[in-house]
């Protein structure tokens with residue numbers, strides 16, 4: 001008996017190591033060292049021999065594994081011709097804004113030939129997050145998973161899976177992504193849509209590329225799997241399904257939720273979603289598939305990315321069971337999914353929703369245009385928040401704040417749009433915006449309610465808005481124009497979902513609340529890369545508090561210079 005148990009234990013341990021490659025010893029709160037060499041690499045899994053920018057020659061890049069309370073040190077060495085920076089998406093970076101990563105917001109870029117050590121501690125968070133480049137369009141290929149396991153001895157608040165698997169969804173262009181965005185900026189029009197979606201870097205069998213096999217995820221009958229799903233695409237929200245299987249959704253953006261069952265996941269760029277999948281067939285091959293969600297009349301890459309869920313013992317010749325994805329414009333499927341999300345709000349993981357609001361903000365998000373004599377239409381597309389198209393500064397905002405350098409930004413970002421109008425209507429004919437590097441400044445530990453209101457100035461559209469430095473609670477959501485008198489009463493202040501990226505619905509609004517208990521400069525932007533490029537971004541400045549642990553730490557000595 002004892003011997004059998006020992007063997008079983010040994011096998012289980014080996015399995016876990018093989019799947020997760022967790023170098024996690026039984027030590028609490030340790031320092032984990034990683035080295036990221038940023039290099040060009042021919043991407044053999046993709047349908048081309050064009051070299052791409054990668055970390056350590058991998059696409060997707062290496063997974064970072066750590067436990068809650070660990071300190072992570074990542075030395076990033078830039079061996080490519082582009083300026084670089086890496087963002088640890090969803091990591092709160094308590095007092096360590098210097099390690100957050102958005103170029104010209106919290107640091108100057110790491111220039112070719114230079115290196116920088118990102119140094120941060122994973123406090124009060126566990127789950128799936130990810131890392132990606134935060135400059136130019138390099139995040140198309142410079143990204144990977146960041147898995148934070150619970151503290152040693154602390155279980156998941158859901159049945160322990162037999163195995164875990166990271167699934168990174170992404171987009172791939174035949175041309176260089178820098179050429180794609182530069183061409184769009186020159187014409188003033190929208191960029192070319194991608195040529196394929198990818199699953200863990202595989203384009204799979206797409207047209208003109210039949211030789212490329214997709215990813216195979218191997219499973220064993222009866223076992224359960226935790227899929228850690230990440231949307232690393234630049235511009236597209238995605239549906240995700242597995243033929244013949246249901247998911248139990250247990251976590252989003254590294255916060256536990258009340259589990260619910262669904263057969264379709266909806267995930268926006270920047271978001272992460274953990275689901276349990278039970279291998280409840282005896283044998284077979286089942287299609288895993290991702291396709292875009294877009295409910296506005298805007299062109300998308302409508303190709304479906306596929307991979308195979310393969311049961312152990314299934315003959316290679318077995319026909320794969322297919323699944324059909326929702327149509328691209330299936331708003332109802334997307335709405336049903338997002339409305340099912342509720343914080344777990346247990347004794348161990350309470351939802352600490354701010355009940356009193358110090359700053360009550362209404363920000364419009366949308367597109368506009370600007371004159372451009374050399375562009376196709378004599379105008380170019382821009383994007384804005386409260387009618388301000390953000391202009392990138394020449395040195396980072398965080399440096400400017402810390403060293404009190406004047407003239408880099410102004411702290412007059414408005415709490416409300418300059419004019420009230422029928423936001424979701426289309427009667428506004430003046431599509432111009434104002435340019436500026438404006439921030440909204442708040443005191444330490446103040447509370448913010450922010451209503452993000454979509455506009456129909458060019459066309460209404462779903463915008464996944466990402467806030468750095470904090471998680472927020474999604475307390476309300478609706479169609480049309482936000483009505484403070486009616487809509488505030490319906491807010492969920494008990495168990496709203498807590499996350500770092502939320503979709504502002506097409507022609508509607510979403511309300512979030514958070515506590516500004518992290519001093520620094522925190523970027524907020526649309527996670528559709530094209531909208532960020534066009535200026536749909538701003539920053540919050542959170543002042544230092546008075547207590548001993550309430551100030552931004554001084555910058556590390558190797559912080560890149562501009």
Ligand SMILES: *[C@@H]1O[C@H](CO)[C@@H](O)[C@H](O)[C@H]1NC(C)=O
Nearest residue numbers: 040041042043048049050051
């Ligand atoms: C990568 O591809 C380029 C051409 O596309 C080729 O010249 C080069 O030899 C390849 N490099 C490697 C390491 O395969």
Ligand SMILES: *[C@@H]1O[C@H](CO)[C@@H](O)[C@H](O)[C@H]1NC(C)=O
Nearest residue numbers: 071073096117119120553556
């Ligand atoms: C990382 O930052 C902490 C402060 O948060 C500091 O004590 C430590 O020395 C830093 N480590 C390195 C290797 O720079």
Ligand SMILES: *[C@@H]1O[C@H](CO)[C@@H](O)[C@H](O)[C@H]1NC(C)=O
Nearest residue numbers: 174175176179180181183192
């Ligand atoms: C964008 O698409 C157009 C039309 O298919 C094509 O002519 C152009 O070369 C593409 N741009 C890039 C940078 O690949």
Ligand SMILES: *[C@@H]1O[C@H](CO)[C@@H](O)[C@H](O)[C@H]1NC(C)=O
Nearest residue numbers: 299300301302303304327328
């Ligand atoms: C995808 O879009 C292309 C180009 O707009 C169109 O020709 C094609 O029919 C679409 N395919 C599907 C499956 O919707």
Ligand SMILES: *[C@@H]1O[C@H](CO)[C@@H](O)[C@H](O)[C@H]1NC(C)=O
Nearest residue numbers: 295296327328329330331332
């Ligand atoms: C989605 O698009 C299809 C085809 O364009 C159209 O027939 C259908 O009405 C649309 N559905 C919704 C919910 O808009």
Ligand SMILES: *[C@@H]1O[C@H](CO)[C@@H](O)[C@H](O)[C@H]1NC(C)=O
Nearest residue numbers: 188189369376377378379458
């Ligand atoms: C801009 O030009 C494109 C291509 O010529 C055209 O399809 C589009 O309707 C124009 N948009 C505006 C706002 O004029």
Ligand SMILES: *[C@@H]1O[C@H](CO)[C@@H](O)[C@H](O)[C@H]1NC(C)=O
Nearest residue numbers: 422423424425426427456480
């Ligand atoms: C706002 O515009 C929408 C879309 O055009 C329209 O349905 C709605 O009636 C308008 N609301 C008001 C108050 O005018």
Ligand SMILES: *[C@@H]1O[C@H](CO)[C@@H](O)[C@H](O)[C@H]1NC(C)=O
Nearest residue numbers: 387418419428430432433434
């Ligand atoms: C935005 O600002 C521009 C430039 O000042 C102005 O012309 C336009 O009317 C403003 N638009 C809105 C919707 O406030």
Ligand SMILES: *[C@@H]1O[C@H](CO)[C@@H](O)[C@H](O)[C@H]1NC(C)=O
Nearest residue numbers: 444445446515517545547550
């Ligand atoms: C922040 O404010 C809350 C509510 O007023 C208070 O309970 C908490 O102690 C404050 N935290 C700090 C660090 O001041």
Ligand SMILES: *[C@@H]1O[C@H](CO)[C@@H](O)[C@H](O)[C@H]1NC(C)=O
Nearest residue numbers: 121123546547548549550551
């Ligand atoms: C400040 O942080 C240090 C290190 O994390 C901790 O030991 C100390 O108790 C904290 N002080 C206060 C007043 O919270």
Ligand SMILES: *[C@@H]1O[C@H](CO)[C@@H](O)[C@H](O)[C@H]1NC(C)=O
Nearest residue numbers: 082083108109111394561562
């Ligand atoms: C790289 O960043 C430095 C520092 O901000 C800047 O001076 C330089 O122009 C950038 N290089 C490119 C190619 O953009």
Ligand SMILES: [Cu+2]
Nearest residue numbers: 463526528531
């Ligand atoms: Cu957007």
